[in-house]
Each structure stands twice: as structure tokens, then as C-alpha cells.
Amino acid sequence: MNLSPLPLAVFVVDASGGITSWNRACEKLAGYPAAEMRGRTLGDLVEFDDKAGKNASIQARVDQDSAGTLVCADGRRVPVRVTVAPQSLDIEQQGSFSVIIVPRGATAPSRYALIQDLPVNDVIEGLPCVFYVVDQSGRLLLWNHQLEEALEMPSEDLPTVEVKYFFDETNRAAIVQKILDAFEQGASWHEAELVGRHGKRTSYLFQCARTSVGSLPCVFGTGLDITMRKEAEHVLKVRERAIFASVNAICITCCDGPDNRIEYVNPAFERITGYTLAEIKGRDPRFMRIEGCDSGEHKRIHEALRKKQSVRSVLRNARKDGEVFYNDLRIDPVMNADGEVTHFVAVINDVTEARHYERRLHHLAHHDPLTGLANRTLLQERLKQAIQHATRNHTTGALAFMDLDNFKHINDNLGHDVGDAVLRETAERLRANMREEDTVARVGGDEFVLVICDQGSPEQVADLVERVRRSVGRPILLDGKEVVSGTSIGVALFPRDGGSVDKVMRAADAAMYHAKSLGKNNCQFFSAELNRLVHEHLLLEASLGRAIGNSEMVLGYQPKVDLRSGKMVGAEALVRWNHPEHGLMGPDSFIPVAEQTGLIVPLGEWVIDEACRALQALHAQGIEDFVISVNLSLRQLRQRQFVDRLADSLRRHGVSPPCLELEVTESLLMERPEEAKEVMARLKKLGVRLSIDDFGTGYSSLSQLQAFPVDHIKIDRSFLCNVDSNGHSVITRAIIALGHSLKLKVIAEGVETREQVAFLRDHHCDQMQGYYFSPALSQQGLADMVSRGVTLHS
CATH class of the missing domain: 3.30.450.20 (PAS domain)
Incomplete structure (x- = not known):
């Protein structure tokens, strides 16, 4: 048979193992001429290593990688690997089998040695694409090194694997069909990704053509790497979709x-x-x-x-x-x-x-969209004109700042739709009570401003403002329900209280906050005394900002005592201001200012750092199981990076998180409970302890309390003022029982008498703090007391 030499010895055998055709590589490897091959069987040439040996049927060896020994014509015995596959990919046309024999070990000639007999060797190896020859069993007979690189496989492994397994499972049926198309129709082409043994993927355009080597039908073809083209097509498709969409x-x-x-x-x-x-x-x-x-x-x-x-x-x-x-x-x-x-x-x-919107901008730029009242811009223009008119004509005008007292409660509990309805009704009532030449404005969520012109006396202004306050305070009927919203009003007269827009607005604003501080739902006029208080407030605000950076703040530590053992188990950090002029100031005199101005955030960070430093010092003295608690404000909890900064402070000072406790008042938690739960969950995950301060003074429900991941609750000192009183003692006992039922420890603060201690012990309160045991101490004083082991009993 005139077969071209191929790098692999290939037999075609029938179902009984009789050799029907072979290639030149087979003759060259075994040494038998064509005449001597006729009539032989596979068992005559190969001695299999497995126990079945030559008795095993050809069908039994399909798709198996068998080892054996090839008996050559000159007596040489060559170790070989034998792969048997059906002659056709179409299972309905089986009946003959391809047998591929590959030498094993050092005696086996390399693929590159065998291919030397091919005159087109240099051409095939130099192709800028993969080259392959596939027999009807779907296995490779010949290939170039580019295919090996694409598949990440050595040459000896390639003929043992069906070609379809070089592709993704989803594409294999299509690949087999394309090869069958080439056998049946003479040619085919397709695009597919070759998948390497180690995951490498390369896109190719395959061109297949039918041929035969002697009587052995084959398909040969090339695969051109089209990865860059595919990437370019993808980019173009993305851009096309972007334009389309x-x-x-x-x-x-x-x-x-x-x-x-x-x-x-x-x-x-x-x-x-x-x-x-x-x-x-x-x-x-x-x-x-x-x-x-x-x-x-x-x-x-x-x-x-x-x-x-x-x-x-x-x-x-x-x-x-x-x-x-x-x-x-x-x-x-x-x-x-x-x-x-x-x-x-x-x-x-x-x-x-x-x-079209631009045409409405002028109106929107000067009016509130919800109520139709003048907004801040128009207010300032009208107020400027009114001040100039009053100054020029020696008349009196007034500016009234109004703030609805319980609007937040209406919004939170009845919904924003009801809140908007209240604002619109309030606007209508204000319009009804004011003259055409006056101005009614809305400058904030629930803030309204009145510019009142040409008044004969402050008494007339007071009468008008009081009439407005009563009108706004009347119940509003919404969906069959009455909604009541009182108002706090601050009034400044011009030009008496200021000759400019800024001065008059600041005066009215200060008067309004004064009205709110006096219990809300009332009216207050700006005065010289109020001006003095505002001035002092501003000075305090300015000096407080400097105090934090000038180390004027100091921490005192009030010990906490376990009521069962009498031992000190922790302390609460209490901040004081060592003012250069006014001396040591308690927190009540500056914490509200810090809250209003936002200075509570840097002040709170300083307190946490100082508390961590104190814990670090105690740990250095061998005092490990000691907890220091610090108070948190709602502003701190709302800081986006608060938890991260806290973790950094603990890390810098080498403090274990459970040694730090954060106290938040019950009323603050109830302002935004969902937001508070989220932040407290993150703090709990960090590992710090959490406590609800002033418990019993807020409005939390039991279900809300259960939702907060707290460790302790602190009984407000007001419930210990007179424990002999039946009313107070009932509430205090109930708080202790509630805390224990929720598996929380209960701490009593402000304990000052022996009777209070006895009461707390009798009702199984866990811890206490207060002057009965010790006032707030310096860091050194606290360390000395802990080191000496001072107890409640001593």
C-alpha cells in the first residue's frame, strides 16, 4: 500500500483483530514489509502487558490506554502504548477500529524524528497557525508544535485524546459534526476556542478538508488564531450596544x-x-x-x-x-x-x-414649592427693603422667627404626607393673619418667618404675634384626626435691634431659641439681656474649640463597684473643662454647646483616646479585667467613620475591645432607632461593650430595647432619690427585673447613701457608682485605688 509516512504507527483492524490496512510508519517501526503484514492480527504483533493479553477482544480495548510490547521483524521488542478507537465518529457505522501505537521510553523515536521523513516538515512546523490531521476515530495523526502550545500538552499525550475533548463540553457535539461534515462533504469551517490543559483559552478559525492516506480516510486542516479579532469584535459590539442604548x-x-x-x-x-x-x-x-x-x-x-x-x-x-x-x-x-x-x-x-423649566425658575427661585410662601432669597430682599423703609421713615418693623415645636414627632409618627399637610395649613393660617404688605416666608423644614411693616409700638407687634401663635396652635383636622402643633416665636424689632438684614435675623433667631429653651409654645422678644447671653454663648463656643487643642480638658474616673463582691470592676470617664478664667467647669456648662456646634465629635474622640490611654496604663500595672466606659453623643454615632476610628484607637493603644464600654442615653437611641441599631451592631461586632444610660427616662418599648445589642442598662439617678417612696421603689425594682429578664447587667448611678446601697443589694442590682463609694478620680488616683484593692466593704 502506498501510504505516506506518518509520525505514528497506525493499524486499521476489523472486529476480530485482523489487520486490514496500515501506514508506512507502522512498517518502519515493526520492520515488516507490506506483503508480510497481510493476514496478520494485532495479537501477532503486540504482546499486551495486562492479564487478558491477546485473548481480549478489540471492543474491550476501545478508549483504553494499554501497554504492551511490539515484536519487530528483526526480533527487537519495543515497549509501546496502544490506543484503540472506533474507525468512525458515527456510532451507527462502526465495524473497524484504528489502532495507534506509540513507542514508550528512551527507545521511542520522537515525533520530531519521525516527521523528518515528511518533505513538508519545514512548511508544517513553520505555519503561523495550528496544523492537524484527524482520522475517522476523531484522534490526531499529525500536528505541529503550535497545537501543542495551544493545548499545553506534550506530544506523547495528544494522540490518546479524542479531538472533541480539546473544546468546552457545550461545543463538543458541534465540533464532531464539523469533522463529520468534512468527511462527508469534503470541507468545513468553524470558529471555536481551544482549551488548554491548564486553562489557557485561544480562539481559532478552523478550516478542514477531506483527504486520504492510502486507504485511510483523514481530515486535515489549519486553525488561525483570531483572539485579537474576537476582542476587537467584542469592543465594537459593546460600543454599538452603547450607541443603541x-x-x-x-x-x-x-x-x-x-x-x-x-x-x-x-x-x-x-x-x-x-x-x-x-x-x-x-x-x-x-x-x-x-x-x-x-x-x-x-x-x-x-x-x-x-x-x-x-x-x-x-x-x-x-x-x-x-x-x-x-x-x-x-x-x-x-x-x-x-x-x-x-x-x-x-x-x-x-x-x-x-x-420650559427655565421659565419657572424665577418663581421657584423666590418661593417655597410646598407652601407657595416666599423663600429665603425673597425674604432677604423684602426684609432689606423693610429695614430701609423703617429707618428712613422712623417707623417700627418686626421680624418674627417661628419654629413648630413638635413637627418632628408628627413627621416620624404620622408620616411625611401628614407633615406636608400641616405645613400647608400653617402657611394658610399665617397668610390669613398677615396684611398684604407683610411677608410670610418658609426658610426651612418647619421654620417660618414674618416680616411685619409699619407698626406703631412693640405692644402692637406683641398682640399680632400672639394672635398668630394661637392661630397656628389650633388643632388641624386631617383624615378625621386632630393634629396639634404649637410654635415657638422669637421677635426682633428694627431698626432698634439691628440696622442690617444679618443683624436683625440673628437677633430674631436668638430670641426664638430662647423661647424654645423656656418650654416652647411661647413668644420671646430680643433684649439686651438676651444679647448678653448670646454673646457669652458665642464666646464659650469659640473658646471650647481652642480648649480641645490646648489640653484644657481633663478626665475624671468614677469607680464602678460590683454589689455582690464589693470589688471595683470599672469606671466611668467624666470630662471636665479646666477653663483658664472660670476654673474647673462641669459638663452641663459646655456639653450642650459642643452638641450644637459639632465640637462634640473631636471632644468625643479625645475622651476615647484618653480612656484607652488609661486602660493601657492599667494593663501595664497588671490590671487586666477592668472596664472604662465613656459617653457617646448621637452626632458621634452618625459619623460615617466612627467605628473605624474607634478600632484604630483601640489598636494604637493595644486595648482589648471588651475593656471599653460605650454609653448612649435611651432618649438619643429613640430619636433614630433604626440608624442606631445599625451602628451599634457594627460596634458590637468590633467587640466593645454597650450600655444604655439614663434608662427609664426615655420612651423605648420592650421590643425596641430587645433589638439593641447592649450589655448593660444604667438606672437613672432620679429613681434612687427616695427609694423609701413606694412609687420610686416600684419603678426601680421593675427596671432591675426587666434588665435581668433580658439577660443584661443593671448598674445604678448616683448612689450616695447606705440606704440606697442596701436597697440595690436586696433587689439584686449588679453594679453601682456614686459618691457613696467614691467621687471621680484622676487617672493616677484610680490606679492607686485599684492597686490597693479598695472594696465597698472596706
């Missing part, structure tokens, strides 16, 4: 010649203009312009296109139905690889609504 209209024109003809428009263009691509393809986009409108802009665009430059303009166009729309247009040139402009891309944004 863009909310802005896009039009691409070709500038071949004097006109710019439409080649493509996206769906947004069709939606905005009403024209489909089929209707306008090949037309000049200028057909949409409105003659006589925006002539200057049209001329400017035409000149830019003539110079092949970018241009932007806002002009009017007509939709298909004739409706005029404002078009924010941007046109840019597109160049080919040679730098020549071949196309223009126009991006169209329909700004008709924006133009």
Missing part, C-alpha cells in the same frame, strides 16, 4: 461630497424626532431645521462642518409631527486610519423641558 439621540453622517448624508440613527433619535432610519437614511439632516429660526447658529454649524471641526449649539428643530423642540447639539468629526475625516457624529439632547 444611549438616551441621547445619535446621528452618523458620511461627508463624502458637499453634503452630509445620514448613514445611521439610534432608537433615541427615532423616539425624539419621530423619524425612523428607513425614512431618512441618505438624507441631509438639515431637513429638520425651521426656516427663519436660529439662522446664526445654522451658519456657524455649516462653517464648522466645512472646516471639518467640532461644534456645539442649541437650536430649534421640528419633529415629524411638526412639534418644535429645543436641541442641544454636539457634532464631532470622525477620522479614518489615514487621518482623513470621513464621517460626523452628532449627539442630540432634547432640552425642551429644561427650556
